[in-house]
Each structure stands twice: as structure tokens, then as C-alpha cells.
Amino acid sequence: MTARAPVKPDLADDLAASLAAANVMACLQCRKCTDGCPVAARADLKPHELVRMVQFGQRAEVLASRLIWECTSCQTCITRCPQKVDIAAMNDELRRISSAEGKSGDAAAAIFNNAFLNGVRRRGRVYEVGLMAAFKLRTRRFFEDVGKLPMMLRKGKLPLLPKSVAGRAEREAMFQRIAQAGGKK
Numbered sequence: 001m002t003a004r005a006p007v008k009p010d011l012a013d014d015l016a017a018s019l020a021a022a023n024v025m026a027c028l029q030c031r032k033c034t035d036g037c038p039v040a041a042r043a044d045l046k047p048h049e050l051v052r053m054v055q056f057g058q059r060a061e062v063l064a065s066r067l068i069w070e071c072t073s074c075q076t077c078i079t080r081c082p083q084k085v086d087i088a089a090m091n092d093e094l095r096r097i098s099s100a101e102g103k104s105g106d107a108a109a110a111i112f113n114n115a116f117l118n119g120v121r122r123r124g125r126v127y128e129v130g131l132m133a134a135f136k137l138r139t140r141r142f143f144e145d146v147g148k149l150p151m152m153l154r155k156g157k158l159p160l161l162p163k164s165v166a167g168r169a170e171r172e173a174m175f176q177r178i179a180q181a182g183g184k185k
């Protein structure tokens with residue numbers, strides 16, 4: 001008798017705990033989330049489509065979706081949803097898995113997300129110059145958006161020195177807790 005290869009759990013199993021919290025399986029496909037979503041028109045998938053694909057365990061497509069990175073966590077979807085499906089929380093978890101497994105279909109969005117969170121972790125607020133430098137160095141998109149520089153300088157949006165807010169130890173503890181919670185899933 002030959003040994004059976006271990007079966008990789010599908011996406012629904014992977015996310016069982018998070019999906020329960022986000023109530024994903026309760027979706028009725030009414031599309032109210034999509035109708036109110038500010039990024040639905042430009043993303044590769046609509047929110048209700050992404051929820052359906054998660055329900056069906058379409059792991060590869062879900063983890064490579066641009067929508068999970070373009071979601072702004074604005075919460076409009078859960079506000080409109082008759083079933084209180086928390087798509088923003090679902091997307092948080094999908095980003096974590098996609099990033100951990102290197103599955104992001106939009107590497108630039110993942111790089112921006114990581115650079116943004118690193119800045120928040122270190123300083124408690126975003127330092128725009130550092131964020132742009134980290135993003136451009138890693139994506140090599142050196143000349144994209146240079147046309148916006150004069151306007152940003154004029155409006156004082158690019159301070160030369162970073163500012164930090166208090167609470168670094170608390171932030172660090174929070175990020176550690178999130179990392180540990182993610183590792184347990």
C-alpha cells in the first residue's frame with residue numbers, strides 16, 4: 001500500500017477561523033457590497049465575486065487577486081451588507097496569506113503595503129519621503145509620478161525629516177501579537 005501524499009487544505013479550511021469571524025459563508029450574493037465599493041470599478045474582481053471565490057475555495061485566484069490589495073478597508077461593504085459579511089477583515093487575512101506565500105499577483109501593491117506598515121511600526125505615522133524611497137527602490141519605478149513632485153513640495157507634503165509619535169513599545173507589542181496570531185492559523 002502506497003503512502004498518500006498529504007492533502008493541502010483548501011482556502012476555506014485555511015481560513016476557517018478568520019472566515020467565521022468575517023461571516024463569509026453567510027453571503028447571499030446580493031451585490032450590495034460591490035455597488036458601494038469605491039475600488040470595485042478598477043479592481044480585477046468585484047467584492048461579491050471575491051467572497052464567492054473564497055466560499056468555493058479558489059485559492060490560487062483569490063490570493064493573486066488585485067482586489068485584496070486595492071481594498072482600502074473603508075468598511076462600506078459591511079455597512080451595506082444584510083449578512084454583515086466583513087470583507088475588509090477577510091481581505092486583511094488574504095493579504096497576510098498572499099504575502100507569506102509570495103502569491104501576490106500585484107507585487108507593487110504588496111511592496112507598498114509592507115513599506116507602509118513598516119513605517120507605521122517604526123514611527124507610528126507615515127513618513128512620505130521614506131515610504132516613496134522604499135517603494136521606488138524595491139519596484140525600480142524611479143520616474144513614475146515625478147510630475148507630482150512640485151505640487152507635493154509646494155504643499156509641504158514631503159518633509160525632509162521624519163516625525164515619530166510616542167508608543168513604540170506598544171506598537172511593537174501589537175505587531176508581535178498580530179504576527180503570532182497569524183502564525184497560529
Ligand code: SF4
Pocket residue numbers: 026027028029030031032033034047048051077080081082083084085
Ligand atoms: S452585501 Fe453581503 S451578502 Fe450581499 S453580496 Fe456582498 S457580502 Fe454577500
Ligand code: SF4
Pocket residue numbers: 033036037038039040047070071072073074075076077078087088
Ligand atoms: S472595505 Fe474594501 S471591499 Fe469593502 S467597500 Fe471598502 S474598499 Fe470595497
